[in-house]
Amino acid sequence: MSIFTRVGLRAGVVAAVTGVVVPLTVVLAAPASAAGSACNAGTGPYQRQVEKALGLKVDGRQSAADCRTIRAFQAENGVRPAAGYAGPITYRALQRKAAGTDGTCPTDVGRIACVDLGRQVSWIQDGAKTVYGPVAIRSGRDGYETRTGLHKVYWRAQNHRSTIYDVEMPYSQFFDGGIAFHSITGAITAPPGSHGCVNMQPGDAKAYWGLLRTGDEVYVYGRKPGT
Structure with missing residues (x-):
């Protein structure tokens, strides 16, 4: 047997042992991980x-x-x-x-999405009747505040990706320039906020997608704490 053969066999044994040790480490660590999830x-x-x-x-x-x-x-x-x-x-x-609706959002325009920046909530109403929400949202951070006022949904894209920030924006419904309702995968409560968009949990963004149409009104009011 040549030295190269012996070295090759030794390397094979080491690799085999290493291949056994790693899975065992994972298996042994699993109970600790499960306990940690209690x-x-x-x-x-x-x-x-x-x-x-x-x-x-x-x-x-x-x-x-x-x-x-x-x-x-x-x-x-x-x-x-x-x-x-x-x-x-x-x-x-x-x-x-x-939080319920506070009477600030217009009730004479039919279907409308309301965004209360002060309480960081949004809902959809038909006239004075709330049809979805209120749900928690995350609006623009300091320097990127979500603009207030009465707007209209003008473009929708279910699988949009931002060309500015290179991030996925599922269920995007744009209503003011580059500002849109869309879902995020992170925590709604995570600071400091968005770059102006109204971030929502996936289930809420999907519901908004099903309830709103191009041309529907969006009313944004109040001021986000810290901005």
Whole structure:
């Protein structure tokens, strides 16, 4: 057997051992990862408020059931991390979810999408009747504020990609220059905000896509905190 053959065999053995060790490491790490996904967040500063808003027993003490319910709400409403902790971001998201229309959006134009920048919510109404929402949104950051006023949906693209920022913008409905409703994959609550667009969770953006048409009105008002 030549030295090259011996070296080749040794390399093969090492590669084989390495190929075994890596999968075992992954397998052994799996239980730890699964344990890490258990809902074991502690009691948050807004525990009582969150319990009340979610219809849980209001005692101010985090239980495993509380944690699972809070985590499900967080996951559904774009709050990250969705760990079940009743913190200020979760409480604000609940407040937005419960927010009703405030009578500011026009009721005499038929189908209209309303965007309240102050509360970071949006909904669709027909006359005075709300047909979808309110839902949490993320508007423009400081320096890229979503422009207020009455607009119209003028262009729609279900699978749009931004040529400026090179990002996917599913369910895009443009209503003011380069400003559109569209879905994002990240957290709606993540700072600092968009570059002017009205970011939505995928389910809400898809619903808006089904409810709005080119020519429908969009009314944006208020001011986003911090801008």
